Amino acid sequence: MPAFTEKQMLKVELGDRSYPIEIGKGYIDSLIAFKNKLIEGRRRVAVVVDEGFAESHPTTIGKFSHDIPTLKIPSGEDSKSVKWLAKGWEFLASNKIDRTGVLFVFGGGVTGDLGGFLAASYLRGIDFVQVPTTLLAMVDSSVGGKTGINLPAGKNLVGSFHQPIHVFIDLDFLDTLPKREFSAGMAEVIKYGMLGKFSLYQNLIQLKETLSPQSVELPEIIHQCCSEKAKIVRGDERESASKGGRALLNLGHTFAHAIEAVAGYGQYLHGEAVAIGLVCAFRLSQKLGYCADESINDLLTLLTSYDLPIELSEPLLTRKLIDAMMNDKKVNKGTLRFVVMERMGHSFVDKTVDLNLVAEILETIGAH
Secondary structure, eight states, X not given: OOXXXXXXXXXXXXXXXXXXXXXXXXXXXXXXXXXXHHHHTTOOEEEEEEHHHHHHOHHHHHHHHTTSOEEEEOSSGGGSSHHHHHHHHHHHHHTTOOTTOEEEEEXXXXXXXXXXXXXXXXXXXXXXXXXXXXXXXXXXXXXXXXXXXXXXTEEEEEEEEOOOSEXXXXXXXXXXXXXXXXXXXXXXXXXXXXXXXXXHHHHHHHOSSOOOTTOTTXXXXXXXXXHHHHHHHHHOTTXXXXXXXXXXXXXXXXXXXXXXXXXXXXXXXXXXXXXXXXXXXXXXXXXTTOOTTOOHHHHHHHHHHTTOOSSOSSOOOHHHHHHHHXXXXXXXXXXXXXXXXXXXXXXXXXXXXXXXXXXHHHHHTTOO
8 A cells, every 4th residue: 555645635415505614734733824814804703622622632623712701521421412512512602602613523423513512503503613533433434524422322313414514634643542542433444444445454364464553554534434435425415315425434333323322422533432332333344244254353353453343342231222222312213233244255235134133133142
């Protein structure tokens, strides 16, 4: 795989709501220039930032936000809540952000989803800029406009489609990312290879060393994931296609969201739950007669090479997991939909999966 050294730009094509994704290093000056241009245009600007990122990059955040209102969000899934959404509304209102305002969101998937929904819901929608600071957010959650918060009943049950006006992916931010968080992001990278980009999956398996923030191959892999998601979002922005489309991005996620809800938010990082979900999705595909020539050992080896879980750390009740799945937002007319693979790199949505079969799959990861 060729080394990727230059700053590159992709575009999410959505007509008059199209926006660029910039990928590279050293974007802080570009971000400040972007902010200053908005302020010069008499637009009020504010920033929401993940507390952990602010602590690990104090100079960056200080340089960017010294002259604008700033709200710090505690790290962790618990912040994707009604409580912090309400705090965000009060923050914007008390700082007199009007409908021309722009919210910058620095953080991982939690802060990005919360900040995006804050922008979507305040004054019925203001502009926002995504600045993802984790690998998972860079390759997945910062692109595509899905915003939202969790409820005790399930993950992302309240939210909105609200596209950012710009996405800045600064690879320098990965240098301080905890190893566990980096590994969690790799689960989403692996997902892209499994659902529709077999060459990516093959490359990940064939790499002589596991990826790290310093890997020369990483920028190109991030670019591939963003390009794949941009293409899918362009064709099915609101996940309304009757076949395939954006729903394919949920490979492994029906299992993963149930695991997160039943185990308690924060017990697993999202990417860790996705890793277990990918194992379940592969086994389900094989049970349905697909992926006959594929070996699950390659997938298990790849996941474990990044210290990702392939089974539950503690047993969960199968019944509770299935109940959580039935609360999932992907349920349609009372029917639970699963993304399965015809073969690695080729996936589709199956609306006919028997829940007894799902129970069997869950037992293979330690549910009972």
